[in-house]
Amino acid sequence: MSTAHIDIHHVARLARIALTEDEAAQMSVELDRMLKYFGSIQDVALAIEDPAAGREPTPTALRPDVAGPTLDRAEALAGAPAHDGSAFTVPRVV
Amino acid sequence: MSLPGTWEAVIGLEVHTQLKTISKLFSACPVGASRAEDAATDAADAWMNGDDDPSDGVNRDIDPLTLGLPGTLPVLNAEAVDLAVRLGLALGCEIDHASRFARKHYFYPDLPKGYQISQLDRPLCVGGAVRAVIDGEIRKFRLNRIHMEEDAGKTIHDAKADVSRVDYNRAGVPLVEIVGEPDIRSAAEAVAWLKSLHQTVVWLEVSDGQMEAGNFRCDANVSVRHKGEPLGTRTEIKNVNSFRFVELAIDSEIVRQIAVLEAGGRVVQETRGWDEGSGTTRSLRSKEDAHDYRYFPDPDLPVIHLDPARVASIRAALPELPLARAERFSGELGLGAYDADVLTQTRERANYFEAAAVVSGDPKTTANWVINDLLGALTKAGLNLADSPVSPAALGELVALLGSGTLNSKLAKECFAAMMAAPADKPVSPAAWAEDSGGQLNDPIAIGVVIDAIMAKNDGQIAQYRAGKDKVFGFFVGQVMRETQGRANPELLQQLLKDKLAG
């Protein structure tokens, strides 16, 4: 397949990372280069079915529905960058 | 609402409902349920009014995983799986014994990890159907899937200040998402679908289904087309939290879309919300701005292999569902369709009725008493059926006493009132009450004596009656009843009085 090219601004937006124009330009070059190398896995023939498929699986152990300890609210808020004593506060969501 | 011309509406519904568990989906953090919801609202109100109540319930049901703290890992709740399986089996779904969880990524303050753990490619349940009664007929609406996912927290916006408050009580609460195929053709059908599903989840004790508290949420996908043509562009109406608003919103959206198309425009694929004020739907955001959720299988969670024996036991323990039970009430017990429907609104009610009917031996009369007397009295007293001072057995006994003639209907109503008024530790036994009151007077001689006594004092009325004034008969009936404290057997009284007045 032809080499994919990363739309750096689109990806940065998806990932919520702010880049300066210089950073974006540099990242774009670096990442495209990496992608070109990583993209060589397209040359690998498709994998065969998982060999584990035939075996009878053990039921997954799940957690019993019992209430456990909570985190003290004050302790939780202590690490918060902004709060009002009971809730985490953030800039108004539009 | 019937549509003009060959227009047809195509509707598919998605419901998110909170599973009735003690702890959250992926951690042992307790679920506060409605308590937390109320507290959050109270707190928001208090805060906006400037009162700071430090004892509010905001951010109490949290633990490290709920907040998505670094290093925490999800551990799946067994009961949540059982409940989801139970629902899937009841609705006739195929249960995937090797389902997978996936991460759905987006950034929002109420989503602590920056992704929601949900299911994509391998949901727990596939297929199935919702059955609803439409115009007296049971109709089957196909389901696409039911999957499990965790809920997000709540962001409480303040229009005045420049902040939003985030409460994580609800973050991580277990949900199932029930996705219907677009088999629905009207808002009325949509409401019937929703009511049936709602009844089912409550019936199965899978969810509390409290719509006002937000733990039964509906999104509606609506499009229109001319009959026979391919599907039109759909819009999504989000988070409408009452049956009434769902109906209004869907109808309004259908009308809107038809108008747009008839004017030569095109329907934009977007998300819309119900605006109560204007009575219409309003655009929230364009689906063209759709999120790229970057789904991938959650590497922290293994393939969920179900124990076939456990699934089998859940299936075996399924209760008779509402529609089937209503059919049995009509078919076997001879109730009318309306009564059967009322009595199977909740499993509790159905159980109550059936237990009472077993004791009374008369399902039809028992049904009348439950529907006309009991439910009304409970509502008036502000009580739930579970707190009824009248037990099913007691009601059954009352109906039996009425049937055997020990009580007449007037006495029975008095007895019932006494039973309702009785304190919890001293319930009234109908049999005992009947005995105390003397019960119905069935002795013709005794009744005859009273009739004679009254006739002796009322020559005038006798003369009027014999002259053809039939209405006077009622005067005598009333007098005898008064004399006998309402206990006279009405049929006997009628017969004896007639004979005696005839002369």
Added chain:
Amino acid sequence: MSHTELIRSPLVAQAAAVANREVSARALLEAHLTQIDARQPAVNAFRAVAADSARHAADHADALLAAGQGPRGRLFGVPVAIKDQICTRGLVTSAGSKMLENWRPPYDATAVSRLVAEGAIIIGKTNQDEFAMGSTSATCAFGAVHHPWDLDRAPGGSSGGSAAAVADFQAAGALGTDTGGSIRQPASHCGLVGIKPTWGRVSRHGAIAYASSLDQIGPLARTVADAALMLEVIAGRDMNDMGSLDAPVPAYSALAAAAAADPDALKGLRVGVPTELMGEGNAPAVKAAIEAAHARFEALGAILVPVSLPHTSFAIQTYYLIAMAEASSNLARYDGLRYGHRAEGARDLEDLIARSRSEGLGPEVKRRILLGTFALSAGYYDAFYGKAQAVRALIRRDFEAAYATCDIIASPTSPVTAPRLDVRQDDPLAIYLMDIDTVMSNLAGHPSLSMPVALDDDGLPIGLQLMGPHLGEETIIRAAAAYEARHPFAGRALEGRA
């Protein structure tokens, strides 16, 4: 033995000294703290030294001993360092990042609680590459770590601080994390034994996630016996981690001791020699050292078996695509809203999140998040992340086929020895390629151990990697213990060199 000498002893010997009351826990701790004090400015192994709490714990340990109620646990009174990536309750845990500069977890990682339950004393948190992404520990937001034997060199990464601390006698042992080699490679560069367990052997609860399907916590120590003991203590099922294996924990410590004492321990052991990893990509000294190690195995009765892992040439691509994708997901939670760094003066919520992340995260982390996001994004998932998982399955099968003919596979841990810090490597990709030896076992989920076997011409350690099949820790530990008993690492002579 003086306390200065005691800190240079293996962990096991230190534990015995405390248990036998040859040294008090407090004195042992102080000797380590003195070493840290002296060396921290140059080496920068530690992010935070928990002197107060450690002294408190040591005094408590001594009190128990004095009252005849000790020792409690096989690590009783032994100072152990914990990588900054691993949660320690109340003690700063930053994953080497400004994003979490002041974050104190409200809980301990399971591995940490188990060490403490065996009496270990947590002496501090060690520096590392930011969010465990790197192989030099130079991307640490709190300063690069310097190789204790040559301060101009990197100790390796990402668990460079843990490696430097142990190699420099600042701690008796340490925990690190290994996603693509981050325990083994610094162990190799610093002349230590490092173990990456089978995925799920050790609970990941409390390990700040980098790439969930690849991460494992493991020990770094100066001897095989030390590492085996630490592994035995931290391994085992944990209900807080659904990936943790429901398999009993063998007595690794006893097995190591028995193998060391058994002259026939290596007899008949089939040692796989992986063709693809023995090539010219290795520095000449490394190639020579590993070949010499192979020869020694053979001389001790092992059978060398050439094996091929045909998909080795796709391992780096596969590893990085999966690791970056999972990292982009695991790091989505760092938005500055609930904890961690929050930017000032943002326009609105979106701006706040983007700025907080950009300010709090370094360039290497950003690179990986961006590429990872891309690999998962609409239209590219199948070709990149999806394909990488498929190739991963092929790599696993390569191993399974190989283990039909051999018991363990012995390769270099790294193609090179500790690099110089002042040589700027501007090409991230070139650095990634150095991970070729180690990423294979992360991809397969298999256990792997690195042990020092030689020095190069600059006197820098060269590590031999022993890889084993699923839950094959026993086999590689026994092989390592037997080898070490007969060929103790010459680097020991360099004690006191720093």
